[in-house]
Amino acid sequence: MPPNHPQAVRLLVNGRARVLGKLGDRNQAERAIGQALELSDRHHVAPGLTSCISFSPYGRARTLSNAMTAPVDLQGTGHVLRVGLAHTRRSLDQPRHP
Secondary structure, eight states: TTTSSSTTIIIIIIIIIHHHTTTTTTHHHHHHHHHHHHHHHHHHHOOOOOOSSSOOOOOOOHHHHHHHHHHHHHOOOOHHHHHHHHHHHHHSOOOOOO
């Protein structure tokens, strides 16, 4: 699958980031999450929470919700909530790119 393919978001955030989180590799897990978020922003998706069971691309909200499972093994839920809130605030403050 090409790295720009809409389904690559799923592989990055649900696969790579989670595995790296379980392995304790914070830097690479965060890098995979960043790549997934960047890729999510490249695809035109309606705002809101996209379906996790369709073949449509993940939107930013779905990518963030799935991304928050990766750092659980690294820092626990408090850290996950802080990171999620920071990403959400940044998302609301920044204009979306088409």
